[in-house]
Amino acid sequence: MSDPAPICLRITATPVEVRAALTGLMARPDLTGDSDFRQRLEIALAEILNNIAEHAYPAAPGRIGLCLSPGATGMICQVIDYGLPMPGLAAPAGHPPPMTEANLPEGGFGWFLIRSLCAGLTYRHRNGQNDLTLIVPWHQ
């Protein structure tokens, strides 16, 4: 059996377009993986794409390229944008936000979720382009 072809999407970086892209992706018959995997994929991609919308393109919505290709251990996700680089030219470590009963965090969970759900994450900024690659494991 040959590997399924990669799924590639172009997305305008706004929360509404991100939602439309994700619901469209999840409905595709050629998307492989079981329901547990799909839930993890959708959560991870939502965090990544909305982070780009918010932080890479703070002034005006730019373009995001997303390619998903099935690999041995999981779905390889390549995400490209042409917005601002990540601070320090590095992907955030994704520590969980400090949590106390008196002061519960309302944000700061995005990169924590990405790091929790993904493996093999690499980030590079070159020639005005952000390249983020990561793997969402088939089984976790």
Place this chain on the structure above:
Amino acid sequence: MNLYARELADTLVVEVGEDRIDAACAIQFKDAMRELAGRAGTRVLIDMSRVRFLDSSGLGAVVAVMKLLGPDRRLELAGLTPAVDKVFRLTRMDSVFLIHPDLPAGLREAG
């Protein structure tokens, strides 16, 4: 943002009639909940059984709703679907809210 509220005994039950609470609607969810929570009732329970997906923005909005209820009113959740449950568990927020697997029997609509 479709939220369906009904008061049963001392509980305001809010059913979320959306299949997502995400970055595209988290603020609307929070604002609509703020309006509803201004009503009486000591306990607020959100029925999430129709919500198929929630991201960190949606999670933040649920936390914000709990905060705006203040220390004397509880926020409870019911009917977390698998993807929503994952987000609560991964972020340890499942330890912060009282989460019912299903809508408690006494709070189901009669008939």
